[in-house]
Amino acid sequence: MTITQLQYVLAVAEYQNFTLAAEKSFVTQPTLSMQVQKLEDELDILIFDRSKKPIAVTEVGKKIVSQAKNIVNEANRIKDIVDQEKGFIGGEFTLGIIPTIMPTLLPMFLNTFIKKYPKVNLVIKEQNTDDLIRNLQDGHIDAGIAVTPLEIEYIKERPLYYEPFVGYVPKNHRLSSFKKITSTDLDINDVLLLQDGHCFRDGVINLCKASESLYDETFQLQSGSFETLVNLANEGMGMTLLPFLNTLNLDDKRKENLRYFENPSPAREVSLIYHKSELKIQITDAIKDVISGIVRGAIAFQDVKIISPLNKK
Template structure:
């Protein structure tokens, strides 16, 4: 048995499809299938039930794959030990980031990170939180940038900053007249929300505690905060925005941004990794680079009430 064979069965477990697993491993499907077959013959057990679609591991296969993950991780760790001894920061870093952070946070740090660490190849995927977590646990990506706390014993988080919630309010709304708002000012039938699956949507609902399905003349949900802002500008109503999404709003629209009364609602943004994560030097470098890029207006220490979403 070989490390490559272990990598192949891990890929099939991750993708639940031999073709996609082969693509991810940069080999042909016959090559991948032949190597897995050899491993099964050597062990005398079936690792995958090929009669099902998508393909699934057998009960014995689950145990073998779990052990294979440990072996592959330890093998990768050898490269890290050598690199650390040489003082090198190099390799590949794959990052999953949620859509309500990606367009606002990435531009702040990614250019400097790539410039400061030219030997690091960075891959970035924009994913909802549950997909980030799934890929972390399957070790498809190295790091997630998500909203925490996220209760999972298999993950470890390094907090980055605490981002305030703001109301973005149409001039047509009664709330527009207020200097500061509180949760009770937000009417359920006028709040524009993100689609289901976004953690920010759940935080908004938890903050308001009054949103219910209802009949109304207009209801709009989107996967984009920018779309929600535009609807408020044109149609009316209000939405809630995380702080970074308010920093580049045009001056003519800035009066629509309303701060909350104390204790201000905030969301905690963190780097999240698998508990047995590798690439520790890269994680530390990324953490440092992001902290240095955070605007002064955004708190890096908790200063407000963290709104949970799970």
């Protein structure tokens, strides 16, 4: 039994196809199939039921796959321990970022991080929170940036910053004459929201519920981007709420429509999340330090109140 054989087993279990598993493992299909077969022969059991399409994991195979994940992770820790001992910060690191954070955060820190840590090959993937959680568990990403708290047993959360909500209130809206707003001023029935599945949408709904506004289930005007929400608001379709960092690049005319909250301002907690095994923790720490230093300087608000979304997607 070898680590390589276990890695091939994990690949087949994930992709349920020997050809695709071999492609993802950067080996030929006959090589991968032979190594999996050798392991099955050694153990005298079948890990996979090849008669099914797609290939299925047998009952005993499920137990082996679960244990194989632990063994492969622990094997990876050996190199990780050596890297930490040598103070080496380098190698490939895959970071997932949720869609409502990536467009504003990535340009702020990426160039600084690359210059400071040139030996890190940083791979960035945009994923919703459910995918981040699943990929952290499966070892397909090393860390993620998401709205927290998630409170998942095998995931550690380290807050990076607290990002305030800002109202975008176009002219002729009932709140346009307000210099500042509070959560009690909001009515969910005229707040434009991101489409179902976005954590920011859930946070806004929670914020409005907290102010005892009624949520009209027939309200269906939703979008997948903040830019679209702003454009719809400008067309008289209502108001919207933006994360603070999304307001920084608005033109001067649009900035006139921004309405900040009275302190304490509602905000979302944005955290770096990673598996409790803490593989490549030295790179995780480096990312946290760079982002925290840059973003905290950009957010000048004090005494923010954390509004935790129900579903982080």
